[in-house]
Amino acid sequence: MPSGGRYGRRLAGALVGAAVLAVVWTALGAWADGPGALVLLTLAYHHLTLTGWLVVGALSGAVFAGRRRGERAAAAFVVIPLAAGWLMVGGLAGALTGDGAEVASSTAPGRPDRRLVVHSDFGLLDPHWTVYVEQGTWPAVRRWPVASFNGDAADNGFAGASWEGPSRIRLDPAEGPPAHVTVAPSGRPASYATFG
Known part of the structure; x- marks a missing residue:
């Protein structure tokens, strides 16, 4: 089945949904963090580097899954530099804060x-x-x-x-x-x- 078709759009939607869920989970963890906080709720917030990798990977996959073969190269010129920049910032943030x-x-x-x-x-x-x-x-x-x-x-x-x-x-x-x-x-x- 060619990507960019119905299957590709569904996969892209699922990957975007996963990325949004990870961002919301991280935001809720930041809001709830403190003494007595639920560990499950703050898990994504306390592992920002890993969460950043997952979000960037899901969004990159969504861009490529929802494109036709000819559009993938154009999307790669946009997605790859943005992903690399985000991961460098996330890696620096992880080094400064230390994902304990x-x-x-x-x-x-x-x-x-x-x-x-x-x-x-x-x-x-x-x-x-x-x-x-x-x-x-x-x-x-x-x-x-x-x-x-x-x-x-x-x-x-x-x-x-x-x-x-x-x-x-x-x-x-x-x-x-x-x-x-x-x-x-x-x-x-x-x-x-x-x-x-």
């Missing part, structure tokens, strides 16, 4: 619905670690920040985070005394610790 990677997690003793999660962001200047408490079962998992470690100096680095019980967290900097944070039954930490 999960580097450690542990389940609270006696609470299989509560996890301690450590994300590491390596931006342009200094490493940064953020510790979160996640509570709930998928897809209704909520996330609260517990601590941040700024690795601009050796003593501010992240050495560890662990459970001391189902509702108590121990946070260890590279140097100095640990901090202890209590977690409420809702999953919300009683305090926020900052190192550096």
Whole structure:
């Protein structure tokens, strides 16, 4: 079946719809982001580089799927430079903000619905670690920040985070005394610790 026909237009429409859905999901995640936010809702917002690649790929595919063979070359002269520019901007944004990677997690003793999660962001200047408490079962998992470690100096680095019980967290900097944070039954930490 030739592209640009009914099948090509349907595919193009589906790809544009997927791109719009990704952008709306990202915008909702940015709006809802904060302590206690649903992890599923903020997922696209916290992975901007990947989301940007998906949007550009879907829109590029839509342009080519909805065109006849002779129009594809003309569309390529427009789409490819725009896609390349968008991906460079997205890559730079990802490098500046750091799409945090999960580097450690542990389940609270006696609470299989509560996890301690450590994300590491390596931006342009200094490493940064953020510790979160996640509570709930998928897809209704909520996330609260517990601590941040700024690795601009050796003593501010992240050495560890662990459970001391189902509702108590121990946070260890590279140097100095640990901090202890209590977690409420809702999953919300009683305090926020900052190192550096």
